[in-house]
Amino acid sequence: MSRINCPQCGEIDQVRSVPSVYQSQTSRYSGTSTGYSSGVAYASGVGAVPAYGRSTVHTSGVSTTLLARQVAPPPQPQLAKPGSGCEIASLFFLALVFLLFLLPPVLTSDKHELRGFLLAFGMLGGPPLVAGVVMAVRRAERGDRMRRQFEEYSAIQPSLAAAWRACYLCLRCNVAYLPDGEFGISPAPVVPVRDLHGLVAVTAAHLRDED
Structure with missing residues (x-):
């Protein structure tokens, strides 16, 4: 029996690597659809005239099955933006508008009513x-x-990806496992497919010598 035989049933005919299962259960699609419409328009000096139009819609995306979502690879590190930039700029702009609105009367006043302006x-x-x-x-x-989280995840993502690539599924038993002896781990851990990400996390921690 080879190392990649299912630890639960001992067979190999329904055994697939996790990356191959994910790729086979994921498909990209793209297409273009054209629609036509008709109606009545009103032209100056002419009145009602027939009108025709055409619209083209381009669609594209990725379609995944439930199994593909369960065995999806660890995402690539991405530094997210903190957001709220437009709201902050709007608030400062509003304060500036009030400042420009109130300042001219003070500058043209003989007494320079600074107290009233500040109030x-x-x-x-x-x-x-x-x-x-x-x-x-x-x-x-x-x-x-967010920057700290990005740096922390960037440090562990390579080990997560390596552990994910090393895992296998038995589609007969609906289990995920690591081949016996992989990364020096024996016996081979076996978990339900839905718990694959937990297996990947534990294996990645072992690779980083965190156990």
Whole structure:
């Protein structure tokens, strides 16, 4: 019996590597569809005239089965954006609008009513200014947290990918397993297909000497 025989039934005829199962259960599609429409339009000086139109829609995507989603590979590291940039810019712009609106009367006043200007600006421009500063601080903190998560995941993703590529499925028994002795692990761990990602995580930790 070879190393990749199913540890549960001992057979090999329904054994497939996880990458091959994922590829066979995943398909990409693309297409173009054209639609036609007709109606009535009104032209100046002419009145009602028949009108015809045509629209073309391009579609593309990836279709996956339930099994493909259960055995999907570890995702590639991607640094996400913290977001809220437009909202912060809008709040600062609103505060600037209030500032420009209130400043001319103060500059043209003989007495330079600074106290009234500060009070009015605090009531009108203060809230969006404070909200913008708070959101900017939170965005910076969120960006730092995402960067740390990206760096941490980037460090472990290669071991996750290596463990994932080494796993096999027995489609008869509906189990996932690591070949006996793979990465020095014996006996071969066997789990239900739905728990494949847990097996991958444990195996990857072993590769990183974290056990």
